[in-house]
Amino acid sequence: MTAVFTAAYEGLTAEQARLYRLLGLYPGHSVDIGQAVCVAGADPETAQELLYALEDAELLEEGEDGRYRFLGEARDHARAQALHVESEAEREAVLERCVDYYVTGAAFADLAVMGERRLRVGGEAVRRPGAYDPFEGPDRRGHALGWLIVERLDALAVLRAAVEHGGMAHDAWQLAESLTALHLNHRLPEEWVSCCALGAEAAAADENPAAEARLRALLSRPLLDLGEEERARAELDRARELADATGDARLRAFVLGLDGRYWQASDPDRACAAYESSLALNEQAGDARGAALSRTFLGWGLCAAGQYEKAVPELRAAEEALRGLEDPRGMGRTLAVLGRALEGVGAHEDAVRAYEDAVNALRECQATHYEAEALEALAAWTAGPGEDEDAARVQLARALELDEEGGSPRADFLRELLAEH
Numbered sequence: 001m002t003a004v005f006t007a008a009y010e011g012l013t014a015e016q017a018r019l020y021r022l023l024g025l026y027p028g029h030s031v032d033i034g035q036a037v038c039v040a041g042a043d044p045e046t047a048q049e050l051l052y053a054l055e056d057a058e059l060l061e062e063g064e065d066g067r068y069r070f071l072g073e074a075r076d077h078a079r080a081q082a083l084h085v086e087s088e089a090e091r092e093a094v095l096e097r098c099v100d101y102y103v104t105g106a107a108f109a110d111l112a113v114m115g116e117r118r119l120r121v122g123g124e125a126v127r128r129p130g131a132y133d134p135f136e137g138p139d140r141r142g143h144a145l146g147w148l149i150v151e152r153l154d155a156l157a158v159l160r161a162a163v164e165h166g167g168m169a170h171d172a173w174q175l176a177e178s179l180t181a182l183h184l185n186h187r188l189p190e191e192w193v194s195c196c197a198l199g200a201e202a203a204a205a206d207e208n209p210a211a212e213a214r215l216r217a218l219l220s221r222p223l224l225d226l227g228e229e230e231r232a233r234a235e236l237d238r239a240r241e242l243a244d245a246t247g248d249a250r251l252r253a254f255v256l257g258l259d260g261r262y263w264q265a266s267d268p269d270r271a272c273a274a275y276e277s278s279l280a281l282n283e284q285a286g287d288a289r290g291a292a293l294s295r296t297f298l299g300w301g302l303c304a305a306g307q308y309e310k311a312v313p314e315l316r317a318a319e320e321a322l323r324g325l326e327d328p329r330g331m332g333r334t335l336a337v338l339g340r341a342l343e344g345v346g347a348h349e350d351a352v353r354a355y356e357d358a359v360n361a362l363r364e365c366q367a368t369h370y371e372a373e374a375l376e377a378l379a380a381w382t383a384g385p386g387e388d389e390d391a392a393r394v395q396l397a398r399a400l401e402l403d404e405e406g407g408s409p410r411a412d413f414l415r416e417l418l419a420e421h
Contacts, residue, residue: 005077008057019050020059021085023070024078025094027161028154030067035154038101039094065150099162102155103171105147106178108133112144113181115327117289119250121211122174145366148182155179156194163198163205172202173211180218185329187369187406189222196222200235210251213242217255220262225409229262236262253281253290257297268305275301289330292321296334299341308344315341329370332361336374343381352381368402375399376414393418 009017022039023031031039036047051068054060059078060068070078082091107125110118112135125131135144148155155175162172176199183192196219203212217239223232236259243255260274275298282290295318302311315338322331335358342351355378362371379395396418403411 002073002077005059005074008059009077009081012053012057015046016050016053016057017081019047020054020078021082022094023054023060024075024080024082025086025091026098027095027157028098029075029157030063030065030069030154032067034105035098035101036068038097041097067150095161095165096168098158099168099171099175102151102158103175103178104128104131105134105151106155106175106181108135109144109148110178110181112140113148113185114329115289117287117325117327119214119254119287119290120177121208121214121251122177124174142366145182145185148179149186152179152182152188152191156191156198159195159198163202166205169202169205170208173199173206173208173215175199176202176215177211183222185365185367185369187222187225187403187408189225189407189409191407192222193219193226209242210246210248213239213246213251213255216242217258220258224262227409232262249281249285250287250290253278253285253287253294256281257294260297260301264301264304268301272298272301272305288321289325289327292318292325292327292334293330295321296330296337299334300337303337303340303344306344308341311341312338312345328361328365329367332358332365332367332374333370334358335361336370336377339374339377348381352378355381369406369408372399372402372406372408372410375402376410 009020012020019036019040019042023036026035026039028035031051033044033047033051036042036051037044040047040050042050051060055062055068058071059074061071062068104125107123110120110123111126126133135147137143156179159172159175159179162168162175176195179195180192182188183195196215200212200215200219203215216235219235220232220239223229223235236255239255240259243251246252256274256278260271260278263271263274275294279291279294279298282294295314299311299315299318302308302314315334318334319331319338322334335354339351339354339358342348342354355374358374359371359378362374375395376399379392379399382389382392382395396414400411400414400418403414
């Protein structure tokens with residue numbers, strides 16, 4: 001096969017051969033025009049023509065998703081040619097351009113998906129003079145989420161290459177932080193673990209305790225999803241040390257909120273104490289969104305402790321604040337918890353409305369993981385005595401579909417639950 005690839009390679013023009021070699025240095029495994037422009041430094045029209053030429057030469061193939069991949073072992077052949085022909089400086093420049101491409105794209109995607117009020121340590125790329133936002137438009141959030149879904153594996157490969165390089169730590173942790181915008185809406189726990197672990201390593205290398213604290217705290221989320229409680233505890237303990245050392249109230253509040261999530265199932269009272277501390281710090285920092293989310297978590301903790309009557313006003317206040325902040329994802333999550341609290345106080349019709357409103361809000365903003373949770377809660381009520389079991393099956397089936405797409409560990413449980421209906 002090497003001889004076949006060599007013959008095809010020797011039949012390329014100089015410009016085509018250069019793109020072929022440089023794609024061999026690209027850390028990811030699929031490209032579109034955007035990556036081709038980035039790797040070769042060409043304009044979009046020229047990049048597309050070069051991709052067509054490499055496809056005609058049977059070195060690349062275009063998939064149904066419109067992205068190009070190397071045929072067979074052509075990638076190894078292309079890389080070998082690059083190592084032979086391209087200077088060390090050019091090979092270094094290719095990785096730098098790839099990292100910059102994803103750092104910029106992910107930063108704008110994070111902004112579009114999570115909004116301006118989200119706590120961020122990085123996100124410098126969106127503040128560069130002349131920075132171009134590729135996600136402007138009527139469905140900005142959906143466009144950005146779609147980009148993150150399609151690009152996530154290549155972005156993760158570029159992140160890993162940047163961390164292994166050793167000299168790109170500052171950009172690497174910013175990329176990792178931005179990529180979490182995807183995982184906070186679509187559960188892909190194993191990929192999320194890799195993203196945050198690599199980002200925390202890069203932040204430590206960059207000697208940025210705030211970024212390291214944030215990424216280690218976020219890392220606890222997928223670890224808990226995967227049942228790795230001991231590792232999650234260790235990451236949270238280190239995150240608290242780092243956050244406390246910064247003195248940043250918002251960052252400390254963020255870490256405490258995730259610390260509460262850790263205790264939610266095993267010690268609701270301890271969880272509530274963490275949420276209350278998080279709320280106080282967010283209010284001290286003047287972070288309205290952070291405070292509203294802290295109230296949501298506090299309401300959730302109170303429900304876990306069986307204190308439904310105390311939970312309802314907290315959740316009502318959080319819902320009102322998030323609605324005013326035009327945060328549909330946060331509002332949808334709050335409504336789902338409110339439904340549980342209303343069930344607890346016997347307000348069953350209000351609970352169903354809260355669950356239905358949660359599903360609609362979360363579906364509209366494509367927060368599929370939380371939509372699945374709300375659907376599961378709604379189905380539990382719908383399947384009750386005298387209720388509509390057919391509707392419950394539909395709701396559970398949709399929740400299962402969303403969890404399967406996101407790789408959620410709850411998919412097996414939902415599959416068994418659906419079989420019982």
